[in-house]
Amino acid sequence: DIQMTQFPSSLSASVGDTVTITCQASQDIDSYLNWYQQKPGKAPKLLIYDAFILDTGVPSRFSGSGSGTDFTFTITSLQPEDIATYYCQQYDKLFVTFGGGTKVEIK
Amino acid sequence: EVQLVESGGGLVQPGRSLRLSCTASGFIFDDFAMHWVRQVPGKGLEWVSGISWNSADIEYVDSVKGRFTISRDNAKLSVNLKSESLRPEDTALYYCAKCGAGWGWLDNWGQGTLVTVSS
Numbered sequence: 760d761i762q763m764t765q766f767p768s769s770l771s772a773s774v775g776d777t778v779t780i781t782c783q784a785s786q787d788i789d790s791y792l793n794w795y796q797q798k799p800g801k802a803p804k805l806l807i808y809d810a811f812i813l814d815t816g817v818p819s820r821f822s823g824s825g826s827g828t829d830f831t832f833t834i835t836s837l838q839p840e841d842i843a844t845y846y847c848q849q850y851d852k853l854f855v856t857f858g859g860g861t862k863v864e865i866k
Numbered sequence: 867e868v869q870l871v872e873s874g875g876g877l878v879q880p881g882r883s884l885r886l887s888c889t890a891s892g893f894i895f896d897d898f899a900m901h902w903v904r905q906v907p908g909k910g911l912e913w914v915s916g917i918s919w920n921s922a923d924i925e926y927v928d929s930v931k932g933r934f935t936i937s938r939d940n941a942k943l944s945v946n947l948k949s950e951s952l953r954p955e956d957t958a959l960y961y962c963a964k965c966g967a968g969w970g971w972l973d974n975w976g977q978g979t980l981v982t983v984s985s
Contacts, residue, residue, distance in 0.1 A: 857911040
C-alpha cells in the first residue's frame with residue numbers, strides 16, 4: 760500500500776507570508792496527487808488535483824507542484840480565511856490514501 | 867448544484883451492524899465513481915472504500931475488509947456502506963464523496979453522518 764507522509768504537521772505564519780507544505784509518497788505515484796482544505800466543522804474541499812491543476816473557483820494564490828514521490832503545496836500571500844487543515848491525497852485507480860494533514864494558523 | 871446527503875449514522879454497540887446511505891443530486895450519478903471517507907473528530911481523514919460507476923471495481927482500506935460492503939444503486943442515485951462487526955475504532959464521521967472525472971480526486975463531499983460504536 761502507498762503511504763503518504765505530509766509535513767509539517769502544523770505551522771504558524773503571518774498574513775501575506777508564503778506557506779509551503781510537502782507531501783512524500785512511499786513509491787512513485789506519477790502526478791496522481793490532490794490537495795484539500797478543511798475548515799473546522801466543515802467537509803473537506805478540493806483545491807488542486809493531479810498535482811498542479813486548480814479546481815474551479817480556487818484562488819490563484821494556491822498552487823501545487825511535483826511528480827513521482829515528492830510534492831509541494833504553496834499558499835502565496837496567506838490570507839486570514841486560509842486558516843484550515845490541508846491534506847494531500849494520492850490515488851491509484853480507486854485506492855486512495857491521505858496524508859496526515861497540516862494545520863495552518865495565523866501568527 | 868451537486869448535493870450529497872448522508873444518513874444512517876448513530877450509536878451502535880460493538881459487534882453490531884449499521885447501514886449508511888448517501889443520496890446524490892445535481893449530477894449524472896452513474897458517470898462517476900463514489901467513495902466513503904471517515905474522520906475521527908479532531909483527527910485526520912481516512913479513506914474507507916470506493917466504487918466505480920458500474921460497480922465493477924471496488925476497493926477497501928485493509929482495516930474494514932471483510933466487515934464493510936460498499937454498493938450503489940444508480941436508479942436510486944445512492945451509494946451505501948454496510949458496516950458489520952463494528953468496533954470502537956470505527957467511531958467517526960463518515961463522509962460520502964464524489965469522484966471527479968476519472969478515478970481519484972474527490973470534488974464534492976457531503977456533510978457526513980456520525981457513527982459511534984460504544985457499549
